[in-house]
Structures are given as structure tokens and as C-alpha cells.
Amino acid sequence: MKNPFILCFVSGMLTGMGNGSVFGAALMCFLGRGKFGDWGGWFGDAYNPVTFTGFIDWAMIIFGVAFYITLHVAVNRHNALERQAAG
Numbered sequence: 001m002k003n004p005f006i007l008c009f010v011s012g013m014l015t016g017m018g019n020g021s022v023f024g025a026a027l028m029c030f031l032g033r034g035k036f037g038d039w040g041g042w043f044g045d046a047y048n049p050v051t052f053t054g055f056i057d058w059a060m061i062i063f064g065v066a067f068y069i070t071l072h073v074a075v076n077r078h079n080a081l082e083r084q085a086a087g
């Protein structure tokens with residue numbers, strides 16, 4: 001695979017955002033709404049990091065990007081080793 005961008009992006013974002021949602025669920029079980037005055041579930045408020053839902057959505061996005069970067073580095077290194085072995 002010469003350009004693993006799509007593979008890494010889709011699988012990394014799905015895995016990372018799934019883990020981010022588990023983080024959000026655990027946070028909600030542990031804290032409740034905590035000090036978040038608004039749950040933020042409407043339109044743009046769903047992505048406003050000072051609302052509860054916005055905080056969880058941004059956590060999911062950050063987890064997704066982190067997993068994408070990790071997977072992209074790993075696949076590129078694997079491809080380099082495969083090319084070197086085929087040599």
C-alpha cells in the first residue's frame with residue numbers, strides 16, 4: 001500500500017473516537033455534570049468545549065486524531081520495513 005492515509009484515517013478515527021466516548025461515559029458516571037452549567041446538546045453548543053457535550057465531543061476528536069497519528073506512523077514504519085525486506 002503506497003498511501004495508507006484513508007486506512008489510517010478511518011480506522012484511527014473510529015477507534016480513537018470510540019475510546020473518547022468511553023472516556024466521556026466514565027467521566028459522566030464519575031462526575032455527573034460536574035461544574036458544567038449547560039449540557040450543550042443543541043447545534044453549535046455540541047462542540048463548545050465549555051459545555052458538557054462539547055467537552056466530550058472534543059475529547060473524542062482529540063482521541064481520534066491521536067490514534068490516527070499513532071496508526072499512520074506505525075503503518076509507514078511497517079511499509080518501510082516491508083520495502084527493505086523485499087529489497
